[in-house]
Amino acid sequence: MAEEIKQVNGSVVPLLLDDIDTDRIIPARYLRCVTFEGLGEHAFKDDREHDSEHPFDHPHYSSASILLTGRNFGCGSSREHAPQSLMRWGIQAIIGESFAEIFFGNCTSLGIPAVCAERAHLDQLHQAVKDNPSQELTLDLHNRQIHFGEISVPCEIPASAHSALTTGQWDFLSQLLSAQEDIQATAEKIPYMSNFSA
């Protein structure tokens, strides 16, 4: 059983942009590796090189563990290197307007809740974080609420991911493994698994 993730507390790194693709989160040249170790330092590498003010380099946010972002975050390549690099940089939860699906699935299987909030609430949080970068945010995943100082806003996450994370069942491998017999039974009823034998 994996850890039950009911709540995440931490300071926030604000990156309220839309359509951030996984090539930007981790440029392809850093995928030339056989382990995920060390990927943390390459998160947003190219964006950071071209923007000296990038939040991932800003001292205010260097100990942040919650990423605040926009719509369609993590679109593009399926590379798990993207959530791995964010996780290894220190991110434990992501709040955005929406997420690309493969990215979302990768996050869930790493125990990183990726929750959606309304844009107006994201704008409000964004401003509040900029005004007070050291303030901690509480993501109350169990009750689908976000608390930041005076601000309390709701968030959404698909029911299956919610239950997987909050009940510590996001380690899918062990669950899949315990269904060996059902897997064999399913295989037997699929025509191509027996090469269409008459």
Next chain:
Amino acid sequence: MSNFVSEFGRSADPRHATLPCFPYVQAPLKGRSLLQLRINRPEPDAPSVSIGVGLQHPPDDPCSPGTDNSSERHPTMSDRRNLFNKVWDLHEVGTLPSGQPQLFIGQHLIHEVTSPQAFEILREKGLKVLFPERTLATVDHIIPTDNQARPFQDDLAEEMMSAIERNCRDFGITLLNLNDDRQGVVHIVGPEQGITQPGITLVCGDSHTSTHGAFGCIALGIGTSQVAHVLATQSLAMNRPKVRRIEVTGERNPGVFAKDVILHIIRKLGVQGGVGYAYEYAGSVFDEMTMEERMTVCNMSIEGGARCGYVNPDQTTIDYIRGRPFAPQGEAFDRAAQWWLSLASSDDAEFDDHVTIDGAEIEPTVTWGINPGQSVGVTESIPDPEQFHADERTGAEEALQFMGLDPNQPIRGLSIDVAFIGSCTNGRLSDLREAAAVAKGNRVSDGVRALVVPGSQQVRKQAEHEGLDKIFEEAGFEWRAAGCSMCLAMNPDKLVGREISASSSNRNFKGRQGSPTGRTLLMSPAMVAAAAINGCVTDVREMMTPVSV
């Protein structure tokens, strides 16, 4: 509409459903009227939260197309499930304790980039590969397409090659390595070898796995942890997406290729329009397409935000598969073909959503921005961010600034530095033929670096047999070995500095082609060839000899 499932289960009334895409349609508004949207637009006050991942079909949800399986309950009635749901139902193993469905995976493809960490997970946990014969490996992303002598000059690339060689050896998996003439880009190799078949579930640690949906199967891109899941259990935890039928009616005009069709669809529906959906591509335009064209369209489903895309199997599909090395042979093939055809969505099949597009409105299409939805027809001008929805304006401005382009500037005539023909989107034989037809007897413009990279060794061999390599070389294109090449920046083929490339690949993201400041214009291979010759974006129709049909 009994099978309509609203995003949060708040309401089964389609008028109140949350459609994640429509507040954010990427296309400039002017083209919108041509798209007959028979789908549910959100009310202006519809909830603005767009959960990009709302794939909930709880097992007890009576609205779920999966459980509303009327044919099984009433065997005399016709099966109104669409192909996606028929195939899904057959492969569903059960429901995991976490509440997610467990899906059996019929075919697994792996490559050198997203698999090494998965094998490490297996080693750490002392697990074996459950069905080694159901996984096939190839190498594509990191391999150089000019000098392939081992060890590679890039130590990191060499390390990845050794890793996949060792992993395949240790776990009993067939590897189509560089010295095997079946090697190539994973999404080209699968169909070419007859591994990709209708009715299967196929996954690969690569988002463009959607390509294989062209055969009428469920083809999904997955992450590395999931690669480990499939290796160890031949199954996945996966929520069932909804299904949107995209019907492209009428006929394509001459000079309009499959690439233009998918770029047009993404332009219309937006880069996140497909979130939460599998796309079924249907209508006369798809009926008429070859398998290679269908693959091009399905390949870019992911660029439209969809989980996957597919075309129903028909005679074209069967003819393509017959005789391929991994296809069933003899009587088994006939039984297979019969089963494949029976999976196609019937005329009265049910969908969660339906979009109709007029095929005649599609022009040769070119991207101007930094996502594949930011495109225009070649005769149009680059849009003015002012024309966009407020919440798309910043993105459009950012794109124009990055691309160094001005609003209202015609896209035609824009100078290019590099031309790239290849990738799993457009690196097949028909793509090379189309490009060669344009290149024949012409010369690549001075100062343009032009590359043709076949998608597989088989494609390369056949192209050489037809003399296409000579046509390209005589025109001044470089003729390379098979691989991903300049589609992404993991091998020596890269853009340099601010170079701008006309590319037949699938992504124009910032930095995608290897230079953080490099720029990409996506278009069909024939359009890339035309741009290479003229040194600028060109309407390929002006260079084509009219053929009478």
